[in-house]
Every structure is written in structure tokens, then in C-alpha cells.
Amino acid sequence: MAQASSDTAVRTGSATRFIIYTVLIVFCLYYLLPLYVMVVNSLKPLDEIRGGGMLSLPEVWTLAPWGSAWSTAQIGVEATGLKPYFLNSIIMVVPAVAISTLLGALNGYVLTKWRFRGDTIVFGLMLFGCFIPFQMVLIPMARMLGLMGLAGTVPGLIFVHLVYGIGFSTLYFRNYYAQFPTELVRAAMIDGAGFFRIFQRIMLPSSGPIAVVCIIWQFTNIWNDFLFGASFSDFSSQPMTVALNNLVQSSTGVKEYNVHFAGAIMAALPTLLVYVVAGRFFVRGLMAGSVKG
Amino acid sequence: MAQPASVGRRSGDWLRDALPKLVLSPSLAIVLIFVYGFIFFTFYLSFTDSRILPSYGLVGFENYDKLFRLRAWGIAVDNLIIFGGLYIVICCALGLALAILLDQKIRSEGFIRTIYLYPMALSFIVTGTAWKWFLDPGIGLEAVVHSWGWESFTFDWIKNRDMAIYTIVIAAVWQTSGFVMAMFLAGLRGIDNEVLKAAQIDGASNWALYRRIVIPQLRPAFMSAFVVLAHMAIKSYDLVIALTNGGPGRATELPATFMYSYTFTRNQMGIGAASAVIMLMTIAAIIVPYLWSELREKK
Numbered sequence: 401m402a403q404a405s406s407d408t409a410v411r412t413g414s415a416t417r418f419i420i421y422t423v424l425i426v427f428c429l430y431y432l433l434p435l436y437v438m439v440v441n442s443l444k445p446l447d448e449i450r451g452g453g454m455l456s457l458p459e460v461w462t463l464a465p466w467g468s469a470w471s472t473a474q475i476g477v478e479a480t481g482l483k484p485y486f487l488n489s490i491i492m493v494v495p496a497v498a499i500s501t502l503l504g505a506l507n508g509y510v511l512t513k514w515r516f517r518g519d520t521i522v523f524g525l526m527l528f529g530c531f532i533p534f535q536m537v538l539i540p541m542a543r544m545l546g547l548m549g550l551a552g553t554v555p556g557l558i559f560v561h562l563v564y565g566i567g568f569s570t571l572y573f574r575n576y577y578a579q580f581p582t583e584l585v586r587a588a589m590i591d592g593a594g595f596f597r598i599f600q601r602i603m604l605p606s607s608g609p610i611a612v613v614c615i616i617w618q619f620t621n622i623w624n625d626f627l628f629g630a631s632f633s634d635f636s637s638q639p640m641t642v643a644l645n646n647l648v649q650s651s652t653g654v655k656e657y658n659v660h661f662a663g664a665i666m667a668a669l670p671t672l673l674v675y676v677v678a679g680r681f682f683v684r685g686l687m688a689g690s691v692k693g
Numbered sequence: 694m695a696q697p698a699s700v701g702r703r704s705g706d707w708l709r710d711a712l713p714k715l716v717l718s719p720s721l722a723i724v725l726i727f728v729y730g731f732i733f734f735t736f737y738l739s740f741t742d743s744r745i746l747p748s749y750g751l752v753g754f755e756n757y758d759k760l761f762r763l764r765a766w767g768i769a770v771d772n773l774i775i776f777g778g779l780y781i782v783i784c785c786a787l788g789l790a791l792a793i794l795l796d797q798k799i800r801s802e803g804f805i806r807t808i809y810l811y812p813m814a815l816s817f818i819v820t821g822t823a824w825k826w827f828l829d830p831g832i833g834l835e836a837v838v839h840s841w842g843w844e845s846f847t848f849d850w851i852k853n854r855d856m857a858i859y860t861i862v863i864a865a866v867w868q869t870s871g872f873v874m875a876m877f878l879a880g881l882r883g884i885d886n887e888v889l890k891a892a893q894i895d896g897a898s899n900w901a902l903y904r905r906i907v908i909p910q911l912r913p914a915f916m917s918a919f920v921v922l923a924h925m926a927i928k929s930y931d932l933v934i935a936l937t938n939g940g941p942g943r944a945t946e947l948p949a950t951f952m953y954s955y956t957f958t959r960n961q962m963g964i965g966a967a968s969a970v971i972m973l974m975t976i977a978a979i980i981v982p983y984l985w986s987e988l989r990e991k992k
Contacts, residue, residue, distance in 0.1 A: 412797055412899070420794050427791060428808045431871060434823035435811075441826075449832055452840030507720050514713035522721055524988055529728035531980045533928050535952040535969040537731040539738060539962060543747065544727075563727045566720050595712045624816035626931040631957070641818040645935055648822050657826050664822040668815050675814035679807055682814060686872060687879060 442466060442662035449657050465658035469666060473659050474650060475643050476635055482663050484636075485643035489623060489670075492554050492639055496561035497618040503562075504569020504614060505607060509599050511570070512577040513585050523574060530567035537564075538631050545632055552634035560632060561622045568621075569614050572688055576610035577603065609681070616678055617685035620671045640667045732973065735966045743962035756967040766968065768943050769951040772858050776947065777926035779862045780869075784922055785915065787866065788873030793903065795874070796881045806878075809871035817868065821935020824864040825851070854944040857937055861929075861945055864936055869925065873918050880914030881907065920983045924976050948972050 412420065441449055442465050444458030453459075471481035507526070511519050541560060542551070550556030580603065588598050629639040638646070644667045648660045675682050739757070742750045760766050791809065795802055812820060827833045830849040838846040850856035889902055897905070930949035937945040939954070948968055956965025 417797070420797055420799070424791070424794055424799065424805055428805060431808050431812060431867070434820060434827060434867070437827050438819075438823050452832070452836035454827065454833055455837050503720050506716050510713040510717045516714060520988055522717070524984060525729070526720070526724050527984055527988075528977075528980065529724050531924055531976060531984075532728060532732065533949065533969065533972040533976055535930075535949060536735050536973045537727065538953075538969075539747065539956060539966060540731040540734040541727070563723050566723060570720065594709070595716070620814055624818075626816065626818050626934070627953075630934075631953075641816050641931070644822065645818050648825070648935070649938065657832060660822055660826065664819045668819040671814045671816070672811065675811055676807075679810070683810060683875060686813060687875065 438661045438665050438668075441658055442469075442665055444658060446654075446656060446658055465656070465662040466666075468656070469647070469659045469662040473647055473656070473663065474653070475638075476646050476650075478635070482640065482643055482647065482666055485638050485640050486666065488554055488633075488637055489640040492557045492561065493619055493622050496558045496565060496622050497615055500562050500565035500569045500618055501611060501614045503566055504571075505573045505604070505611070506599070507566070507570040508573025508575075508577045509603050511574045512580070513582060513598075513603075514595070523570070526567045526570050528567075529564070530571065534564070534627055538627075542631065552632070552637055554633075554637045556632055557628060557637065557639065560628050561625065564628075565618050565622065568617060572610055572614045572617070572685070573607070575688060576607070580606065609684075612678060612681045613685040613688065616674055616682050619674060620682065623671050735969055739963060739966035739970045741963055743966065745960040745962065747962065752963070756963040760964050760967045760971075763964070765943055765946060766948075766951060769946045769948045772945060773926065773947050775858055776861055776865070776929070777923065779859070780865050780926050781919060781922045783862065783866050784870045784873045785918055787870045788918065789877050789908075789911070791870070791874040792877035792881055793907075795878060806871075806875065809874055811871070812868040813872045815868070817931035818935045820864055820868055821932050824860070824867070825936050828860050828863075851937060852941060854941055857941060857944040861933060861936060865926075865929065865932055868932075869922065873922070876918050876921075877911060877914050880911045884910050916983070920979055923979050927972055927976050 437454060440457060441454060443461055443463070444453070445460055445462055445464075448456070448459060469481060470483050472479055473481045475482065475485065511523050545551040545556045545559070548556070548559075550559060584602055585598055588602055593601065623639075624641060625639070626641045626645070629642040630645075633639065633642060644663050647663050738747055740751055740753060742748055742752050742755075795805060799805065828848070828851040830836065830847070830852060835846060835848045838848075851860045884907060889906060892902055892906055928949060929947055930953070933939060933945055933947055933950050939946045939950045949972070952965050952968045952972065955961045955968065
């Protein structure tokens, strides 16, 4: 591994390489530490944690904290475990992701292949909406959801996530479709294909990668959202993040750290799974949201 | 913007011409109402005597005046400066260092990258929970070191008013530095190797190569990292709630938590709205020039 490869200018000796690998591995451990802490402690009885054994492997392995976090732990006033809130999050995420991705695809298509005077301004307006501090919309949105009869409901949360998800979906599809050859679209028009036919037959079949990027991004963001969930849900419609926070912050009774860790992993698992399976697309989405180029 | 539709519109068919705009219009309407309309509404509320509920009696700049006299707001702003400054600097330094190390033809680079970046996929509530108990002196790191026999070891920052804000930095850096690393790595991969080879033939050391040639070329990556990190710092809310809930006392209050508590639990909606306006203006001052230049370059 010490040989300098032909296509890189920076050469490093074997001693240096040893140091580089050591540093990189140390940082791997650093990034893995909290995950390790969560997993290990979710599998041990409470007294092992209290005795200063947070970093040790369990002496007695147990799945009891997982069972408790899922179905019996006290969340707020009810001892329901996290299960109903996990379901809330799923019911919330699926439609919000699907609709915002579809709208983003249509918007991106219009903004690149059916350009009109002022389209860059329209896009700029949508894009800026991605970056505003959402504190700025909390008060009017609470009023609006009340007027719409959606206050404290899962459909209300779907609506909120949909509204503020459009900006990023549009960004992804616009930048992707901008690379797509306009000649193909023009040729299809000459053949008499209309707006939706071109979208369906020409644009959509080649949109796979960006759709995956967009879906993963929206899924991760909406699943992980806390601010909207905390502001616009009531006890029955709380998403997973809010319920987890209630579980951990609850001041009554014994602090069951092992149950908290099990709950935290449950809240992390869906996005973590997506990341493990399709990390490449997740990173592309992150990068497209920052270094658009 | 000057040239019309990139696809010809020879047909005089009205519907055909209007259809694309019709398709775009619901999204545009949503954005205009729920982003810009709402911004305007909150902006307006910041000049009213709203308390528990919105109220429309104008009071001029009274809310802003009160806001800047409030000790809690002063603490929140000071904390944001400490937190934001350290967060941006440490993330950039660590991200750049790791990116440079990973760029040395590392075996299983993809695997290492995956590990560095996974925290970005997690909710701040999840990471907040993990760090909260890990940093807790009663059961976390301090207790662990005690159990190893080093009884005098103390690490109680999370319970300490003067140090608690740094625990937010620790957790936030952990979460995002891998992402910053990925941004710099992408920048490094875009640098022309021929220039480097030429410099090396001229006898430049590795250190000089990076300092003189590579790092200056990473300016765009630094810009992006700064904009992303600054706007994340200003919006930081979840992590503080999960890690310290603003405490101990008000030691980790940030503008985002201030806005929420004044608006929804202290029934000072006018002041809450004013603080949201300040947050928006700060973010706009960073984001607007950035978006402007990005959209311009595209032309």
C-alpha cells in the first residue's frame, strides 16, 4: 500500500501512510461511538448502566428495554410505548414524500423545458423558501391549520411537510432536467406529443436516479423533523421524534436509560436503513442542496 | 431569462401555451402564500401587541425595543455567536483535514466515508439523546472513567452553566463534520492533478502543495460549507431541546428556542415574532447573496 500511485501528485511514505490510516481509524471510532453507546446500552439492564458501565458490553443481554420502548413505556400521559407514534410518522411521511416529489418533478420539467419570462425568479423564490428559518411561519401556520380544521392532526402535518418540501424537490429536478437534451423534447413536440405525454414518455423514464435522491432527501428530512411535529401535533398525532423527546425528557419516575436508547434507535432505524442501502443517493442529495453546480 | 421558451411554441393553441404555467401555478401559489405571505404576516405581528393570540393593534417598534432589552435574548444571541463560530470553524477544520487524508488513495475509502457521513441521516433528537446521556456526569463518560479507577476525573460540562454551550458544539460538530468532509473531498477531486505534478517537479513539498495550490482552489467549497453551516447554526433547535432543553438555567438558550418559548409558552407572541424576524434577516443576509451568485452563474 506504500507505493505512490501513478495518477496522484502527492506522494506519501509508508510511515506517513501508517499515521494517516491511524488517524482515519480513530475518527471512525469517534463517529461510531454514539451509535455504539446506543446499541450496547439498549441491550443491558438498567443497573449495569448506573454502575458506570456505559462503554462496556452487556454482562446480561436483554431485549426487555426494546419491548418496553416499543409497547409499554410512558409517553406523556399514556403508557403506549413508541409504537403508535412510529405509525404516525409512517402515515405522515409516505404521502408527503410522494406528493412533494411528484410536484417537484413537474416543476422542474416546466422550469427547464417550457421556460418562460421570469422563470428564474420563480425558481429563486421557491429556492429561498427552503432556507428560511421555519420559526417565521409557525404562528401563521398554526392559525391556518386551525382554519382548515387540520390542527393537531396527521393530515395537518402532511400538509405542512408537503408545502415546505416543494422547494427542494423542485431544486433537484430542475438541476437534473437542465442536463437533459432539449432536442429530444423538441423532436417529440414536432411529432405532435403534448406536455404531459412528453413528461410521461421522455422525462419520467430517465428520472430514476434523481427521483431516488429526492425521495431519500424528503424521507430523511420529514422523518427527522421535530419543529413542525412539536408545534402542530397533539398527543394522538405526534410523530416519532416528538414522542422520543417526551420519553427521554419525562421527569416522572426512574430514568430508564436503556429504554431511552432503545427508543432512540427505533427513531433512527428507518433513515439509517435507507442510508445503508442507498447512501450514495443520500450524499448526492446533500451535495445538490449545497454545492449546486 | 431574455430568451423565450426553449421549446418552440409555434401552435397558437392557448391551452397548449398556458398548460406549463398552469401546472406550475399551484406550487407557486403555495410558495407565495405559505412562505412569503406567512413571512409578511409574522413581520406584521412583530409590530403588534399580540400576546396569546395574534392581535392587530400596532405598537411600532416596541417589541424590538423590548426584545433587545431582554436578558434572555442577549444570552441567546451571545450563545449563537459562541456556538455558531466554534461550530463553523471546527467543522471546516476537521472536514478539510479528514478530506485531505481521505484523498491519499486510501484503501476502503468508500467504507470510511460511509461511517463519517452516517450521522447526517440521523435526527438531532436521536443524537441529542445519545450525547445527553453520554455526557451526563452521573452515568456517562465521567462515571465510566471513575469506574476505571480515575476517581478525580470530572467532565460535567452539560450540567455546568459556563460550559454547557460547548456540549452543543461537540454534538453538532459530530453530526455535520462528515458532511463538510464530503464537500471538501468533492472539491479536492475537482483539482487538476497536472498543476500539482508540475509544482512537485519544481520541488514543492506536500505541505507547500496543499497550502499554496490546493487550499486556495477550495474557495467555492469553503463558501458552500460556510453558508450551509451558518444557516444550520441559526436554525438549531432540535439538538438544543434534546440535549439540554436550553438549560441549565438559560445557559444554552439560542434564538430558535427563545422564539419558541416566548411565542408558545410565555404568551409574548409579538416579541416572539420580532425574534423570528431577526433570525430571518440574519439568514437572508447569508443566503440571498449566495443564491443570487449561484443562479447568475448558471446563465
